[in-house]
Amino acid sequence: MHPKRRNRLFSVLFLFAGAGISVAFVLVALNENINLFYPPDKVVGGGAPVDTQIRAGGMVLEGSIARVGEALDVQFVLTDYQGSQFPVIYSGILPDLFGEGQGVLVQGRLGADGLFRAHQVLAKHDENYMPPELADLKGLKNE
Amino acid sequence: MSEFLLTTADLSCERDGRMLFSDLHITLSAGECLQVMGPNGSGKSTLLRCVAGLFPDFDGTVDAQPALYLGHKLGISLLLSAEENLRWYQGLAGQAAPVAEVLERVGMAGYERVVCQRLSAGQQRRVGLARLLICNSPLWLLDEPLTALDEAGHRLVTGLITDHLASGGGAFCATHLPLSVPQAGTLELGMSN
Amino acid sequence: MSEFLLTTADLSCERDGRMLFSDLHITLSAGECLQVMGPNGSGKSTLLRCVAGLFPDFDGTVDAQPALYLGHKLGISLLLSAEENLRWYQGLAGQAAPVAEVLERVGMAGYERVVCQRLSAGQQRRVGLARLLICNSPLWLLDEPLTALDEAGHRLVTGLITDHLASGGGAFCATHLPLSVPQAGTLELGMSN
Amino acid sequence: MTLKTLWHRLGSPRWFYQISRPWIYVLGILALVLLVTGTVWGLVFAPMDYQQHDSFRIMYVHVPAAMVAQSAYIVMGFAGVLLLVWRMKLADMVLATVVPFGMSMTVFALVTGAVWGKPTWGAWWVWDARTTSMLVLLFLYFGLYALRQAIARPEAAARACAVLAVVGMINIPIIKYSVNFALTLHQKASFTLTEAPSMPPEMWLPLALNVLGVYCLFGANLLSRLRLEILRRERGTQWVRDLVLSGSA
Amino acid sequence: MGMIAVPTATSAPRLFWSQFQRELVSVVRSKEEALNPLLFLFLAISLFALGAGGDPEVLQNIAPAIIWVLVLLANMMSLEGLFRRDYEDGTLEQLILLAEPGFVPVLAKIAAQWCVSGLAMTLLAPIAGLILFLPSTVLPTLMITLLLGTPALSLLGAVGAALTVGLRRGGVLLAILVLPLYVPVLIFGSSAVIQHMDGIGTQAQIYWLLAITMISITLAPFLVHAALKISVEQ
Amino acid sequence: MGMIAVPTATSAPRLFWSQFQRELVSVVRSKEEALNPLLFLFLAISLFALGAGGDPEVLQNIAPAIIWVLVLLANMMSLEGLFRRDYEDGTLEQLILLAEPGFVPVLAKIAAQWCVSGLAMTLLAPIAGLILFLPSTVLPTLMITLLLGTPALSLLGAVGAALTVGLRRGGVLLAILVLPLYVPVLIFGSSAVIQHMDGIGTQAQIYWLLAITMISITLAPFLVHAALKISVEQ
Numbered sequence A: 001m002h003p004k005r006r007n008r009l010f011s012v013l014f015l016f017a018g019a020g021i022s023v024a025f026v027l028v029a030l031n032e033n034i035n036l037f038y039p040p041d042k043v044v045g046g047g048a049p050v051d052t053q054i055r056a057g058g059m060v061l062e063g064s065i066a067r068v069g070e071a072l073d074v075q076f077v078l079t080d081y082q083g084s085q086f087p088v089i090y091s092g093i094l095p096d097l098f099g100e101g102q103g104v105l106v107q108g109r110l111g112a113d114g115l116f117r118a119h120q121v122l123a124k125h126d127e128n129y130m131p132p133e134l135a136d137l138k139g140l141k142n143e
Numbered sequence B, C: 001m002s003e004f005l006l007t008t009a010d011l012s013c014e015r016d017g018r019m020l021f022s023d024l025h026i027t028l029s030a031g032e033c034l035q036v037m038g039p040n041g042s043g044k045s046t047l048l049r050c051v052a053g054l055f056p057d058f059d060g061t062v063d064a065q066p067a068l069y070l071g072h073k074l075g076i077s078l079l080l081s082a083e084e085n086l087r088w089y090q091g092l093a094g095q096a097a098p099v100a101e102v103l104e105r106v107g108m109a110g111y112e113r114v115v116c117q118r119l120s121a122g123q124q125r126r127v128g129l130a131r132l133l134i135c136n137s138p139l140w141l142l143d144e145p146l147t148a149l150d151e152a153g154h155r156l157v158t159g160l161i162t163d164h165l166a167s168g169g170g171a172f173c174a175t176h177l178p179l180s181v182p183q184a185g186t187l188e189l190g191m192s193n
Numbered sequence D: 001m002t003l004k005t006l007w008h009r010l011g012s013p014r015w016f017y018q019i020s021r022p023w024i025y026v027l028g029i030l031a032l033v034l035l036v037t038g039t040v041w042g043l044v045f046a047p048m049d050y051q052q053h054d055s056f057r058i059m060y061v062h063v064p065a066a067m068v069a070q071s072a073y074i075v076m077g078f079a080g081v082l083l084l085v086w087r088m089k090l091a092d093m094v095l096a097t098v099v100p101f102g103m104s105m106t107v108f109a110l111v112t113g114a115v116w117g118k119p120t121w122g123a124w125w126v127w128d129a130r131t132t133s134m135l136v137l138l139f140l141y142f143g144l145y146a147l148r149q150a151i152a153r154p155e156a157a158a159r160a161c162a163v164l165a166v167v168g169m170i171n172i173p174i175i176k177y178s179v180n181f182a183l184t185l186h187q188k189a190s191f192t193l194t195e196a197p198s199m200p201p202e203m204w205l206p207l208a209l210n211v212l213g214v215y216c217l218f219g220a221n222l223l224s225r226l227r228l229e230i231l232r233r234e235r236g237t238q239w240v241r242d243l244v245l246s247g248s249a
Numbered sequence E, F: 001m002g003m004i005a006v007p008t009a010t011s012a013p014r015l016f017w018s019q020f021q022r023e024l025v026s027v028v029r030s031k032e033e034a035l036n037p038l039l040f041l042f043l044a045i046s047l048f049a050l051g052a053g054g055d056p057e058v059l060q061n062i063a064p065a066i067i068w069v070l071v072l073l074a075n076m077m078s079l080e081g082l083f084r085r086d087y088e089d090g091t092l093e094q095l096i097l098l099a100e101p102g103f104v105p106v107l108a109k110i111a112a113q114w115c116v117s118g119l120a121m122t123l124l125a126p127i128a129g130l131i132l133f134l135p136s137t138v139l140p141t142l143m144i145t146l147l148l149g150t151p152a153l154s155l156l157g158a159v160g161a162a163l164t165v166g167l168r169r170g171g172v173l174l175a176i177l178v179l180p181l182y183v184p185v186l187i188f189g190s191s192a193v194i195q196h197m198d199g200i201g202t203q204a205q206i207y208w209l210l211a212i213t214m215i216s217i218t219l220a221p222f223l224v225h226a227a228l229k230i231s232v233e234q
């Protein structure tokens, strides 16, 4: 084969092989979930380090929100509804979306006593939007 | 393969708002040398770069055989020795001309392994000239090949060009001093203003 | 003030294990020009740098009046325009020669404000030459002042040197082409080998 | 007209200049109508959300801006390929003209997102995958802008920008799929091609209008700036001179 | 009249190897380039340890970020010189004019740069980790992520370096162009290390790094070659 | 035959001013140098924020160290270019040959470099602090220590830059020469900020910084001039 043509073929093969392998890796990567926080079972089961900066996430257990002491201190329980749950204490302004049954992410330190002292609480919301009336019909809580 | 090593048609180029040359029709056949002359800043280097494919902002067409360009910048890495530089060119252009012989021809015998940074200005130019013998292109584009060379160096350059023409190559040179090579035509730039 | 612009005694220099020159006795008086000639790599540039005080590894003595050195490196900042470069030299050397006139003299009228990077090779050299008129030193040390210049440029250089000699200065030049200036002597290097 | 002749014609700025004129008006008027209807409907008449209350209305400006900001980049990526491979003149002009629009839409999406994030998430800004990759998009627009400014020769600048635009395309799927990583606070897509929207029509219809509207705006903006650019670049040619002399440019 | 042989194209692997060798020789000649990234990494890390007053806990938490950010910066700075010297002495234009296929020597240059920056830093990263009190159990993760991520840094960065090599104001522009491209690598890389420290799996990040590196290997050489061509044309 | 005037020495302040102006013009021409340190600082800081996952508490503790280390590095990198361009185009040898007294333009060069690196970074340091969640009460201390410390960095660093300008392998050597000299400044500077955060007085450190800066202003210009002379002689 003419060397120039051979080189061109070489380039094309190189491109195809590279693209194929990359796509394969992306597909594998998308199958793996990136978990960037501790779910409640890890926190309870001792899977999370004590007294270091970590993030944890879960749902706010219904009826667990309690104001303690000063006006801004609030305590609540995060659960995965699978039997694991842990208490969180936080002092500061909560996001509007914070509420019972809501998914939240907390950032802070887990004490040896099992109490999570958060310095930041972020609310995660889902992709479902509906008017209040419809939510009432569906039995979803409307704050 | 066309019969000409180089043809240009309607070649014009403007730089910084000044028209350097316009409507150049150049043809160069095997065995010919064309010398571009003209005052400083008249566009000789620019014309050579247009032909070499290193300056695309021109109007008109250029049609050239594979060319070897030797410009104001030598194309010699100062960190490497003469020998290493030429070996690299061999790798690029696929020729196996013996490096030692070539260096001897350009008068650099004895300096093969000296890092180019430690060579004098003229010696560096000679290493640059050695490239002409390594990369065996039919068309040579030489921008002021005599710069920094001594008298023997001038003879060397004319000798190299003459041999190249004799073996069917062509040369297109920008010079201030006319080169005494056979079959040489001249093109004057910068005469319009 | 001694009667000579430059005297050297027993000047020798070795580089990379090669003796470049030895036991040079040079004297240069006002109104004289000395041309250093010799093949590539014979040590012309090195000699000039010894005299300029830019190369201390020599044996012997050098005794020179305040000198202005124009070497292979131009001493022109490519980021600045010709005018800005010369103004800076004025600040350094304390002369108030009118920059515009000087640039006109070296044929760069109309290019005063162009950043030097955008000038052609010969135009950059001309800006370098303009320094000679700005920094008014009695002794000029010129390393291949004709490089990259066209014919008019050659005449310019000889003109500059002639005027300088006439006004009581001296010049010490390394060249490959003999310069046609009055009162010029030559010194050949590299004849020993 | 065969595909091949269309292809050749697209390479000719003059042809493009002549056929594009009516489209500016069509797209411009469409954009105006759609955006006004959609925005008024969304901000005033659409029902509020049971959880986010009125703050969810930011959606009607945030989502269209975020979508068109990415689409603008995709357009540039394709233009970059066209320019690099086929040297199409028009592609270069597209590259030059899209940057300001894309950049402003990216800024708009970021700002509205931040304004929305404060009440819903509890923070103006979080360093998660969606927000970060969107910020990267903004930096890519900055880079394209700066590169064009830095290179003096327009032809070189165009091709350099094309290279960067193509490289930056890697970021687009990252923006798109970043919400599927677990950490993002950002919600997943509400609209997909395969499923019904996860909100009632009286909520998504105004959004759809706005999205359509902003794409029409993009088209109108692109065409009008392209036509200006064509005139500027071809000012030396006969047809532009004739056009200017006849006063119909 | 004799005939002049038109230059025959060398085979791609030979071309690669010839260029790669040349780069290594240059590196040996100017040790600067070989040592710069490593030296930068270690000096900066020691400075961090000094500036933080040597507090292990403060350092440990931020260690993955420090190492990854410094690797990024070191790599970016070493890229600045990748084409600059060749540009200045004119060998770059010869490379673009003569090499066929042109992307092969480009790839060789990048590979050599990676060896002296990315690879070298990967190999010495454990020491950097220990200086910053990183638990020794996460050092393998640190090395793996660096090994998989740094090729992408070199390749993507080379595109920026090639685009800016002819410009006087290269430094700033290079940073503006390159750092956004580096961000995904940084995020996946450092979050993998952080997660490993916290005892969470790191599979996904590693696959992402692999994917990014593969796509850059595939595309970058062509793009760099195109960018270099633009830069020498003036 | 006429007489040639021997160049008259300019007055020192005029010499300073002429050189200072030239530097500023060069900086404007190649914006690179002007923006490089600032851009480096902010890009690196954002990368840290990203790499640390944006966790305020982790960042806050290390913030003084991060800012000071980055200022050091930015300054060192900008010093590398201080004499290099002049060296390459031959203006440096002219400066050494022609200027009298030679240390004045040298001082002007350093002053200009400080304006675009140390001073600029000092002025924008509060923003850097806020990005890293530094409490706003310590920002004045941060600025004062930077204002007092950065001149010493520029002056001491210039000695290293002058010694290495002629060497191909300048980068590494510069770092090795310069960073040890920087360490005292780093320690006093960052510990002042940390102590202020902890509510302890910072007088002592500030006097130390003052002393270091004064001694460098006195000695450095002469040393730099001598070093430059050595570098151009070849």
Ligand code: HEM
Residues within 6 Å of the ligand: A125, D059, D062, D063, D066, D067, D070, D109, D110, D111, D112, D113, D114, D116, D117, D118, D120, D121, D125, D130, D131, D132, D134, D135, D175, D176, D186, D187, D188, D189, D190, D191
């Ligand atoms: C600064 C932060 C934010 C950034 C950079 C951002 C970015 C984006 C982007 C790029 C999209 C387009 C996705 C696509 O084309 O598929 C998008 C869509 C969207 N964003 Fe955001 N966003 C931000 C904050 C928020 C917040 C705080 C909310 C609400 C709580 C929000 C709600 C939405 C919604 C509902 C969509 C439409 C999703 C769909 O149906 O496809 N965003 N955002």
Ligand SMILES: Nc1ncnc2c1ncn2[C@@H]1O[C@H](COP(=O)(O)OP(=O)(O)OP(=O)(O)O)[C@@H](O)[C@H]1O
Residues within 6 Å of the ligand: B117, B118, B119, B120, B121, B122, B123, B148, B150, C015, C016, C020, C038, C039, C040, C041, C042, C043, C044, C045, C046, C047, F234
């Ligand atoms: N930087 C350097 N380091 C070491 N040796 C050098 C250096 N520059 C030149 N040399 C050696 O010194 C010798 C003389 O060099 P010089 O530059 O003085 O020659 P020259 O006469 O000016 O030559 P040319 O006509 O080529 O300019 C050369 O043989 C060269 O090998």
Ligand SMILES: Nc1ncnc2c1ncn2[C@@H]1O[C@H](COP(=O)(O)OP(=O)(O)OP(=O)(O)O)[C@@H](O)[C@H]1O
Residues within 6 Å of the ligand: B015, B016, B020, B038, B039, B040, B041, B042, B043, B044, B045, B046, B047, C117, C118, C119, C120, C121, C122, C123, C148, C150, E234
């Ligand atoms: N890099 C550049 N950018 C912009 N303009 C340039 C550049 N280089 C040269 N020019 C302009 O183009 C014109 C022609 O330059 P060119 O280098 O082609 O001249 P030349 O004939 O080779 O001159 P010389 O004999 O001095 O080498 C000059 O007038 C110059 O102003």
Ligand SMILES: [Mg+2]
Residues within 6 Å of the ligand: B044, B045, B046, B072, B143, C120, C121, C122
């Ligand atoms: Mg020229």
Ligand SMILES: [Mg+2]
Residues within 6 Å of the ligand: B120, B121, B122, C044, C045, C046, C072, C143
């Ligand atoms: Mg010489």
